[in-house]
Every structure is written in structure tokens, then in C-alpha cells.
Amino acid sequence: MSESARAGAAATTTTADALRRFTRDVFVRAGMSDVDAATVADVLVWADLRGVDSHGVSRISMYLRLIDDGDLNLRPAIKIGTETAASVLVDADRAAGPIAMTMAMGAAVRKARDAGVGLALVRATTHTAALGYYTLMAAQEGMAAIALAASGPFMAYHGTRVAGVSTNPISIAVPGGERGPVVLDMSTGVVARGKLVQARKIGQPIPPGWALDRNGNPTTDPQEALIPLPLGGPKGSGLSLMIELITSLVVSNPIIAGALEGAADGNRHRQNGLALAINLRRFGEPEAFRAEVDRLITALKALPHAAGGGEVLMPGERGSRTLAERTRDGIPLPRAIVEELRGVAARFSVTMFPSAL
């Protein structure tokens, strides 16, 4: 049973197709091109299918707010700022993250075909959604891939009592064999923000080491928890900082410094990204690679389990299972999200998605 179904909050179950159609219609009515709206819908609903509910259609209202605020450009003039044999700079003109990031990973994969490696840097996009979508794109083309995204400060920098960096995520994926691809998609925070929100909703104390309160003191009270802490202290905030340096600063669109300095536009929403693809065929035999991935997974799964531990899982395995379940049984949506989307449907005169059950 999926996470959200277990929480007993599912008010509606619907199909991925219905949810994609709805999402696309909303963004087309908001002013996006058909193709762009379909891309955004595909990326968001993919996250719902995989159980990453925090990055799915629950983000539609946030995207609409970014449009209303002028931070997300519905008709971006995306330009290629630099192009070499192995790299591109995608100047995204505030395009929705899924549009810029799919374009970037597509370019990285094309460059990697000949050059062995392809790098696409993304300047000035918005919420990049679930990075695993883009690295899996490359894995489906038989490539290994890395994706990074940089955004504004809300996590504590190690040794401080305030938000200093983002929980900047990192995703790495490789193609697999019988057992399918392996895809890691993790934030540099000790815990996903969604888990803090969930604990607050159900009033459950959080473990020490997860968050600080508004005064920068450690707390286990979910109502007081405000600032997530970095994964492993200096390691998590260090990784997050390096992602800002290696994406935002390379593309001349710094995010953190202005926000911390309190610059006039310092808190406007914007993100930068990086997509890297490695062409396995240039360095070895792809079929042998796939067989070795399966062999390694088999060896790890055969290890003796931790006391009280359940199954030994690979990165992305839980998501793949949820995808299979939700493709078959539909996507459960909590009442609050359904109500929110009903409001969106009314605003844009879009037909609400039907409940599948």
C-alpha cells in the first residue's frame, strides 16, 4: 500500500492519463504551448506515479503562483548560449523546470553520443521537479547520467542557526538489465521537507537532528520545526553549497548570495540546473554493463538483513514498485489536494479529472 493511502487521506483515486490531461489543460489555459504543457504534465504526474507526491500535481498551484508573480515565463525564448562538441548552455528565460531540464538532458545525451560525455548547464529556470525523471531519460537511452539543481536558501548551513542553503538535490541513474535501471534521487537535507509537513499535520514528534525552530534552536516539536538540517552536518550543507557553485555560479545566475544579503529581488523564485550524460558504449559493452548491474543487485540483496530490517532495497526500487502499483490501481490523491485542484479547474474552466473508482 502506498504512503499516502496508508495515511488514510486519499479522497480520490484517478488514472495517470486523466491527471496528465487535466494538468496539460490547466497549463494550456494558463497560456503555455501545447507541447510545453504536455511536458510539464508528464514530469509532474510521473512523480505522482512513483510516490513522490511532494513533486507531483500537488505542485500545480505553486506553478500557477509562479506564473502570477511573473517568475515562471509561459512563453520563454530559450536560447543556446554556448555550444561545443560536448556541452551546451541552455539559457532558459524562466521556462518551467520540466521544459528546461528535459531539453537539457536531451542535449546532453545527443552530445554524449559522439563525445562520450555530454554536459548541459541550465540558466534561469524554475522549480525543476523530480530530477530522477531526467536521469532516467538518459538511462533509457543506454547512458549513465547525473542531474543537479540549485535553488534558494531554506536549509541550515552547518554551524549556523538560519536558512543558508537549499536542500539542492542530486540524481544519478544507470541502465539496468532484468531488474531495470537504478536511479538515486536524493536531497542534501537530512529529511525531505514533505516529512516535516506530514509530521506537523499528524502532530507526531520528529527525531532530534531533523530541524531547527524559528529561533534556530534544535527541536523535536513538529509544530515548531521550520528549518531542515543538512544530511550529516557539514557533508550535506557542503554538497548543497558545491551544487550552487557548480551550477548557479558557472551560469552566472547566483541564487544564494542575493537572498542572504536581502537584495530586492533576492527572494524571487529561480533555479539553475546541470545535466550530464555518459555514453556507456564509448567505454565498454552496454550489454555486459547491464548484466553487471543485475549481478551487483543480486549480490547486495543476498546480504544478511539488519536486525529488525525489512528488505534490502536499491535506489529507486520503491518508486518503481509504486509506479507499477499506481499504473494498475490508479493514483490516490489526498482530499486537500483534490480540493485545491477543484479550485484550479474552476479558475481555468477546465474539466475536473474523473475519479477512477
Add this chain to the structure above:
Amino acid sequence: MSESARAGAAATTTTADALRRFTRDVFVRAGMSDVDAATVADVLVWADLRGVDSHGVSRISMYLRLIDDGDLNLRPAIKIGTETAASVLVDADRAAGPIAMTMAMGAAVRKARDAGVGLALVRATTHTAALGYYTLMAAQEGMAAIALAASGPFMAYHGTRVAGVSTNPISIAVPGGERGPVVLDMSTGVVARGKLVQARKIGQPIPPGWALDRNGNPTTDPQEALIPLPLGGPKGSGLSLMIELITSLVVSNPIIAGALEGAADGNRHRQNGLALAINLRRFGEPEAFRAEVDRLITALKALPHAAGGGEVLMPGERGSRTLAERTRDGIPLPRAIVEELRGVAARFSVTMFPSAL
């Protein structure tokens, strides 16, 4: 005062030059070429200078053991297996890690000059030493860089009670301005193995969450602690696994699977590596980049400190300070290491390095 001096274990203080000369002489007598021995000496003593004592001359005896066991090849026939506009595969023929990795990062930097990005994959090297050395090489050429290394299993894979993956490290560096480069060099374990060894030596209990005992049970007893735990559970072991997949499996030299299966040569020492360089000049203005790095560091250092916290440090900052200190005051070496090196000096009829004080 440096970490090891504080521990009161320093028997000798010597200079970096003396230590480099000694290390080079040992490896030349062991059978390495002058140039290769000088590279190994430079990389090891660099770690000592920066306070990463676990990766410095304390490794000489391990390198000699690898030579004796036939795992480290003194006269490797290093070949370039693949070469494209942006990438190379360095087939290292069991060369010492510092030789293969400096060659790889050098190649990545050269490729990145025109191609914007350069990737060097390293097949079949040995202990790669401190990865920050190689990413800083690229930063000194005005490039951003990433380095990864994959080795054999000794850390727990999340959900198991045995060693299943390595603490595979990741390093990222960028050039800086007035404040110098920023260099992250971290393992995917919750704690460096050196800290477990140190706790064992002084008999200090370790925090929960650091390690398992020989039976795979969590322990806080430093004498029982054997298997380090991954950083943040599934995140750390997932990252480590992805490093094995994206280096070892790409270069057709898997390390983990054979070791876990108990293959005849499964536990022989070997490593693989990855070096990636990004040419800042291709995507923006390097001088502006450097100024932005300084601006971001200044903003982070101005944040209010955590309760009871000291200074707010950047990745690599402590190492840079130790480097300045030890360049001025010498490198302190604990008695046990000095005795070990005295044995090495006798074996190879090499003059022992002098004490500077």
C-alpha cells in the same frame, strides 16, 4: 594546533620537503620511476600538509604491501583505451592511484579547454589517496571539477548487517578569489574510518549510528566497532553504490560483486576512478565567477552561528589553514608512524627524514 599534535601523539615534526624526498626515495628503491615516485610523494605529503593524516605517509606501508602482493604495478603500461573530443578512458594497469588520477585529471582539463567539459575514466588503479588533490589541480587551472573513486566493500549497505559497499568518496572543487578555492572531499560514510581507529586507540565510546560490530549489531563500544555505517542510511549507501556503478561498471572492472560473491580474486585490492572538469571560461567570465565565490562565502560566514557553535567553515577551509600552519611549522607525525617509516627506511636503505625541531 593540529589534530594530531593535540592528541599528544606527535613524536617528530618534519618538513614537507624532507617527507617528500623520503617518500620518493622509498618508491624509487622499490622500483618505481623517478617521475612516478615524485607524484606519489607529492599526493601523499599534500594530505599530511592539509591534516588528512589518514591519507598521507601513513599509507606508505600499505602501498608497499600492495606492491609485495602484486596488486600495485611499479612499472605500469598505462594505455588510453578510448579517446573522443571530450573524454578518455585511462587503462591504468594497476598503477598507483596518484599516478593514474593526476594523469586522468590532467586529461580531463585538456579536453575541457575546447569541449567545455572533459571526462576521464580510470580503470584498474590502486588506492586513489585524497581526491581533493585532483579536483584542486583543475581549480588551479580555472576549472570546476568532480572526482569519484570506487573501492572494495567495508561499509554496511543500508538495511544489511555486513560490509556491502565502500565509503567511496566524492570531491568537488571550484576556483575562488581572495578567499581561495572551495574544495569538498567527503566519504559516503557517516564518519571517516580514521575516527573509528582513533576512538579505539583512546578507548572513547563512539556515538550511536557510527558503526556495527562483527555480528552486525549497532555498537557504541570503540573496541567492538568494525563496520562503519553509511551517511544518512540509504542516502550514503545509495551514493556509494552509484559511484561503483558509474565508475567501475562503466570501465568494465567491477569491484563489489566479486568481493561479495567470495570470488577467488574478489578481495584483491583495486580501485577505479572518475575525473570531470568543467571549463568556466566556456560558460561565463572566470573573474566574475571568482568574485561571486567570495561574495557567497562572505554571506554564509555572516550568518548567525548555531548555539555553542564556533566559526562557520567552508568545505576545505580547515585543510587550507592546516596547510599554512604545517608549511610554516612542519608536519607532526605520531610515534607509531615514525617507527613504521623507520622500518621502511631500513628495508630500502633510504636515509630517514630529519626531525625539523
